[in-house]
Amino acid sequence: MSSQPPTPASGHASSAEISARERRSFDRLVNFTDAVVAIGITLQLLPLIDIDGPTGDETVWQVISTNSGQITAFVLSFVVVILMWRNHNAVFNSLRRTDGIIFRLNVLWLILVVFLPWPTAMYGTASNDVVAGADGVGLLYWWTLAAISGVGSLIAVHARRTPTLLEPGEAEIVEATHVANRWRGIIFFSAFILIGVVSEFAPGIAPFLAFGLIPADIIVSRSGKKAKEQA
Amino acid sequence: MSSQPPTPASGHASSAEISARERRSFDRLVNFTDAVVAIGITLQLLPLIDIDGPTGDETVWQVISTNSGQITAFVLSFVVVILMWRNHNAVFNSLRRTDGIIFRLNVLWLILVVFLPWPTAMYGTASNDVVAGADGVGLLYWWTLAAISGVGSLIAVHARRTPTLLEPGEAEIVEATHVANRWRGIIFFSAFILIGVVSEFAPGIAPFLAFGLIPADIIVSRSGKKAKEQA
Amino acid sequence: MSSQPPTPASGHASSAEISARERRSFDRLVNFTDAVVAIGITLQLLPLIDIDGPTGDETVWQVISTNSGQITAFVLSFVVVILMWRNHNAVFNSLRRTDGIIFRLNVLWLILVVFLPWPTAMYGTASNDVVAGADGVGLLYWWTLAAISGVGSLIAVHARRTPTLLEPGEAEIVEATHVANRWRGIIFFSAFILIGVVSEFAPGIAPFLAFGLIPADIIVSRSGKKAKEQA
Amino acid sequence: MSSQPPTPASGHASSAEISARERRSFDRLVNFTDAVVAIGITLQLLPLIDIDGPTGDETVWQVISTNSGQITAFVLSFVVVILMWRNHNAVFNSLRRTDGIIFRLNVLWLILVVFLPWPTAMYGTASNDVVAGADGVGLLYWWTLAAISGVGSLIAVHARRTPTLLEPGEAEIVEATHVANRWRGIIFFSAFILIGVVSEFAPGIAPFLAFGLIPADIIVSRSGKKAKEQA
Numbered sequence: 069m070s071s072q073p074p075t076p077a078s079g080h081a082s083s084a085e086i087s088a089r090e091r092r093s094f095d096r097l098v099n100f101t102d103a104v105v106a107i108g109i110t111l112q113l114l115p116l117i118d119i120d121g122p123t124g125d126e127t128v129w130q131v132i133s134t135n136s137g138q139i140t141a142f143v144l145s146f147v148v149v150i151l152m153w154r155n156h157n158a159v160f161n162s163l164r165r166t167d168g169i170i171f172r173l174n175v176l177w178l179i180l181v182v183f184l185p186w187p188t189a190m191y192g193t194a195s196n197d198v199v200a201g202a203d204g205v206g207l208l209y210w211w212t213l214a215a216i217s218g219v220g221s222l223i224a225v226h227a228r229r230t231p232t233l234l235e236p237g238e239a240e241i242v243e244a245t246h247v248a249n250r251w252r253g254i255i256f257f258s259a260f261i262l263i264g265v266v267s268e269f270a271p272g273i274a275p276f277l278a279f280g281l282i283p284a285d286i287i288v289s290r291s292g293k294k295a296k297e298q299a
Numbered sequence: 300m301s302s303q304p305p306t307p308a309s310g311h312a313s314s315a316e317i318s319a320r321e322r323r324s325f326d327r328l329v330n331f332t333d334a335v336v337a338i339g340i341t342l343q344l345l346p347l348i349d350i351d352g353p354t355g356d357e358t359v360w361q362v363i364s365t366n367s368g369q370i371t372a373f374v375l376s377f378v379v380v381i382l383m384w385r386n387h388n389a390v391f392n393s394l395r396r397t398d399g400i401i402f403r404l405n406v407l408w409l410i411l412v413v414f415l416p417w418p419t420a421m422y423g424t425a426s427n428d429v430v431a432g433a434d435g436v437g438l439l440y441w442w443t444l445a446a447i448s449g450v451g452s453l454i455a456v457h458a459r460r461t462p463t464l465l466e467p468g469e470a471e472i473v474e475a476t477h478v479a480n481r482w483r484g485i486i487f488f489s490a491f492i493l494i495g496v497v498s499e500f501a502p503g504i505a506p507f508l509a510f511g512l513i514p515a516d517i518i519v520s521r522s523g524k525k526a527k528e529q530a
Numbered sequence: 531m532s533s534q535p536p537t538p539a540s541g542h543a544s545s546a547e548i549s550a551r552e553r554r555s556f557d558r559l560v561n562f563t564d565a566v567v568a569i570g571i572t573l574q575l576l577p578l579i580d581i582d583g584p585t586g587d588e589t590v591w592q593v594i595s596t597n598s599g600q601i602t603a604f605v606l607s608f609v610v611v612i613l614m615w616r617n618h619n620a621v622f623n624s625l626r627r628t629d630g631i632i633f634r635l636n637v638l639w640l641i642l643v644v645f646l647p648w649p650t651a652m653y654g655t656a657s658n659d660v661v662a663g664a665d666g667v668g669l670l671y672w673w674t675l676a677a678i679s680g681v682g683s684l685i686a687v688h689a690r691r692t693p694t695l696l697e698p699g700e701a702e703i704v705e706a707t708h709v710a711n712r713w714r715g716i717i718f719f720s721a722f723i724l725i726g727v728v729s730e731f732a733p734g735i736a737p738f739l740a741f742g743l744i745p746a747d748i749i750v751s752r753s754g755k756k757a758k759e760q761a
Numbered sequence: 762m763s764s765q766p767p768t769p770a771s772g773h774a775s776s777a778e779i780s781a782r783e784r785r786s787f788d789r790l791v792n793f794t795d796a797v798v799a800i801g802i803t804l805q806l807l808p809l810i811d812i813d814g815p816t817g818d819e820t821v822w823q824v825i826s827t828n829s830g831q832i833t834a835f836v837l838s839f840v841v842v843i844l845m846w847r848n849h850n851a852v853f854n855s856l857r858r859t860d861g862i863i864f865r866l867n868v869l870w871l872i873l874v875v876f877l878p879w880p881t882a883m884y885g886t887a888s889n890d891v892v893a894g895a896d897g898v899g900l901l902y903w904w905t906l907a908a909i910s911g912v913g914s915l916i917a918v919h920a921r922r923t924p925t926l927l928e929p930g931e932a933e934i935v936e937a938t939h940v941a942n943r944w945r946g947i948i949f950f951s952a953f954i955l956i957g958v959v960s961e962f963a964p965g966i967a968p969f970l971a972f973g974l975i976p977a978d979i980i981v982s983r984s985g986k987k988a989k990e991q992a
Binding site: 565633641648652653655665666669 | 805846854
């Protein structure tokens with residue numbers, strides 16, 4: 069880190085090649101995307117906030133236990149979307165502008181992120197029930213996650229193949245993290261597709277499989293970071 | 300792109316002519332506008348999230364089929380508002396400050412964007428029904444979109460006619476993209492007015508007409524870009 | 531405008547006197563405030579979005595007519611909060627950091643802005659009814675607006691009396707706009723207090739009085755701007 | 762303040778040591794965090810906005826009195842979250858980048874902040890009732906606040922122990938405010954744990970204990986500031 073000479077405005081030199089207008093336009097798209105994700109992620113709480121507190125002799129722990137499926141779905145969606153937002157973040161931070169393809173893929177990605185709270189709500193309600201499954205709710209939930217992950221990967225693939233979109237100097241870094249990122253995209257996408265199928269036949273196991281993705285993400289992150297340092 | 304000399308802080312030289320205070324005030328208005336649009340667009344999900352999951356022998360695909368009108372309305376409003384936000388974005392990125400007229404038109408534009416989820420919800424519910432139409436819901440929905448598009452165009456027209464609001468060097472670019480932008484505004488506005496009328500008599504066709512606007516937008520964008528490159 | 535020499539980074543020289551950490555802390559508070567206002571203002575839609583579309587032979591225009599009070603309340607709150615946000619904006623843009631008093635007044639101001647959608651919802655429902663009034667709903671609504679306006683004015687008063695909080699060079703401008711701003715604060719606060727009282731006795735007139743504030747705001751803005759140019 | 766020499770770009774020299782990409786990535790995480798907190802804090806209003814206005818001979822003051830618990834819970838959660846956000850803010854403003862531990866603690870912190878509106882809603886409803894308590898709702902509410910405070914403290918502890926994460930020159934300031942910050946973390950965490958227990962046995966007293974935390978926070982802030990000035 070410290071070997072890099074502290075050239076003043078090292079970040080500005082590169083951005084000077086694109087016009088101030090393009091920079092503003094790009095920054096606004098990034099901020100807008102982040103805002104929509106922040107709202108979408110927070111809307112996951114809506115089904116929870118409608119749950120009434122304990123009545124009569126009931127305690128709040130019984131309310132939590134009855135709605136454990138809904139709470140698990142909330143935590144799961146929140147964590148998974150943040151992880152996918154971070155991947156999206158990493159791709160956009162290596163860009164200096166967008167083209168029409170990235171703009172449209174990003175719109176699709178945002179629609180899916182904002183749509184997710186509905187499958188989450190249905191999945192959470194279904195998971196409260198012990199005999200859930202086989203009605204497609206799990207499939208819809210997990211495949212929506214797969215679609216978010218898949219569209220995110222398509223953005224990354226298009227960015228890698230279009231060097232004029234990248235910040236100068238990013239091309240090598242992107243190349244070095246190529247393999248790790250590609251693997252992460254494939255792992256997440258396939259995992260969600262598979263967990264969706266599992267959720268139809270063994271709904272109780274599916275969420276645990278998903279929480280297993282978090283260590284997988286950490287491992288891939290580390291190997292990606294190592295590749296970047298060697299570059 | 301690379302023929303443009305990388306003058307350091309090319310974007311800052313121009314903004315130095317307006318005071319730091321004006322710049323901050325303008326930036327805050329832009330960020331505030333983007334935040335309101337991001338929230339307004341996400342609130343389109345609210346009618347969807349209230350839809351209960353499948354019960355009994357029902358599957359989630361039947362739930363989706365029953366509520367296909369609501370889901371189509373969500374996707375449609377989301378995409379159309381993002382496209383109109385991008386146009387708004389393009390206008391504001393050529394500005395360096397606002398005047399009272401743009402401030403008030405922008406407030407009106409934001410009210411309409413935030414109001415839209417209600418017509419969307421009513422339109423979505425009505426569209427679930429096969430025999431919908433003739434009750435004005437479609438008209439209200441499409442004419443709200445027409446109003447958003449129309450007010451957005453008025454902002455663009457006022458900006459073009461008031462060179463003191465523009466970033467230096469933007470006047471020529473704005474002039475060059477003049478025709479394309481003006482056409483886009485007129486096309487969108489007239490299209491929404493017309494689709495609203497169609498929705499009263501042939502409600503099933505209206506959404507398809509709207510999805511046809513997306514390729515129209517792409518074509519106008521391209522011709523606008525070509526005009527800008529020749530400038 | 532162009533007579534001002536384009537000293538590079540004229541806005542940065544002043545901010546260099548406070549540490550980068552203080553600047554970041556201040557900027558985050560400003561962004562956070564704007565985000566909370568953007569969300570609060572958008573939540574005003576919630577009572578509207580729950581209104582069902584037309585059923586049977588009803589048309590959407592009848593639905594709008596039945597709920598005209600709710601719609602008027604939405605537009606009114608939206609416009610008034612944006613105007614008060616602009617005043618708040620003007621004060622904060624002359625600041626370079628906050629102290630504990632401004633932080634706490636700002637928290638109070640935000641609570642009131644986020645609380646407002648509830649009085650708006652109740653007032654809107656009551657206004658749908660022709661024989662509303664005398665139950666205090668109007669009083670609560672207008673006095674909440676008075677409180678938002680009053681706390682905003684207190685922030686401005688404290689900022690003017692504490693020159694160390696101001697950006698260098700802002701003290702004179704603030705002094706020049708002193709009278710106009712003080713008048714605006716007093717006019718808005720008193721007007722809302724009065725309209726609240728009127729709403730108890732003549733509920734039908736109150737909203738029209740409020741829409742009269744918009745031209746009042748424009749007049750005060752202009753006299754303030756003239757004072758600034760003479761400074 | 763004015764004794765500090767106005768070295769141009771004093772804030773940029775330090776950030777030049779990390780790459781522009783890392784800076785953007787960090788800034789986006791900070792903005793995203795602030796946006797999620799802003800939305801989470803505003804969602805606290807949702808239970809309030811569903812309360813119907815007065816009907817028949819009822820006045821709005823009776824509605825407020827009946828729902829005073831809900832309103833108190835809203836104000837309390839709003840104020841406490843803003844205070845904890847400010848502490849979080851102070852920690853993040855001394856950082857220049859994050860590591861995996863801070864990222865994950867931050868995700869946990871955000872989940873808790875977004876989850877809080879549900880306990881707030883249940884606690885508010887229970888507090889409307891005079892004979893509430895002993896059903897665990899107060900415990901859940903106060904322990905959620907304890908968890909938010911505790912996770913926030915863990916972030917601060919990890920930041921202090923990892924100097925490579927800090928902005929140059931921040932290490933000494935952080936060390937100086939060490940004691941004050943550590944005390945604040947311990948005070949808030951223990952207070953919330955205790956108030957939770959009290960709320961089970963004497964539910965009427967608990968909120969008043971919490972409002973007592975605000976002066977405590979001010980005192981600790983002042984002693985922290987004094988320590989910083991002496992550094």
